Amino acid sequence: MSIIGCRNLNFSYKNRSIYNNFSLEINRGEVVGLLGKNGVGKSTFLNLLTGNLTPKSGEIFIFDTDIKHLSNDQKSKIGILYEGFVCYDYLKISQIHNLYRYFYQEKFKDDIFLDFLDKLKVDLKRYINTLSCGQKSQVVLALLLSINPEILILDDYSLGIDAGYRSLFLEYLKNYIKDKTKTILLTTHIVSNLDEILTKMVVLQNDKKPIIMDVKDFQQNFNGYLVDGDFRDENLNITSMLQINKNEKKIYGFFELNDKQKIKMDFEEAFLGLIGRY
Template structure:
């Protein structure tokens, strides 16, 4: 089966920050949540995928093809939504539609765009300048989904949106992925959103990819509990992912496979995993 994204030895230096080297394979037909703290390298990765900057080393393949060999037609198979529209502020929806119809030619789908604009209830009598952040993101998503793209990249596109609009966006991503030829990579600080829709979670920290794992399997690997210092001393050090002291002892995230079966552990969230791996007191 063809992979949607293949990164091999990808590396990019920006000042004192170094991304990679990263090896990552994203199978076709899934949603991947790309998580990490600010400055971890999420946006840099997506810019590299879009060929907006060149890597210092490594290979990038999208939909089975090296991005340096992409033809204009192949580029239409990739869609993206950033944290803003980056279109002239005096454009109306009609102006935007006409512009993208010329840009994408036969790939452009007027019917899909009109349906999404109606679904989002976007006003056709206002310029983009008067759109709220939520409306701008809805328009960006409508544009991304209206030229038959097979790979959708979203960089913090849901941050700052109210819960109702975010939920609409998540529903649309789930509908999009019903076509097994479609794939989504979405970076977001709102990890609860990724819990709802992601099939896989890829976690980047300080430019290094720590893991890419199936979401359901990932959250089953770990558990959280509170222990006294004496109890903690009896735990295999390899089982301790992160710990944070509190008034009565230590709250600790543990790898389930390395602790006794009779130790009761609470279920973890994706946010728990990220927080403990980044901010928890390290072993």
């Protein structure tokens, strides 16, 4: 049973088609990155998934249930971070904390929230609207993790947060998914170290079919090579090319070239090799 998915999804904004017969299955325990350049349709997918937008046609399901028919109990097991985090700006951190405790009762994990807030080092009496963008993100992410949802949907979780907090949050996420009962679907523009938690990547591309693959398969089969500046091979399916100078360039793709120098790549470089740098 897939826990999140869509079948033959079609969606357009007026005449700009974003999804064209898009199908996706995410299983329980997977951590899926919905990735791609600005404007390819990442937030749109999350908005379709959460019912904020309605598709032209196709089915969208969560917990194997059409999203139109999700029960309140099913909804309470989903934690969503919207891009730019809609948050109760006019409340103090302590008030929003109490609100969540009251609403989620024993489901709310106080220790997780307080542990995060301790690292944030701000007074709980501060109003949310007096916090910096990154601090607001930290409060919202702490609230989300504290309700311990079965499904976590994070739209651009890295917005405004610094490298230290991002790495702390990734550590928490690793712990959160350890028993393989939780599922995460996230979008982000910061892909460095993402391979530490992602199991699957869904790479959306303008006017092209999305690439859906396991991160391990991507890392094993995607290569980059340093070649001569004038290298050409019409038979190679080169996903992107980076001219370094007149005599050298890097080429990337799902191919093996035994007579060329392979580039040692981290996930970020491989990802840029896949989608191209602009």
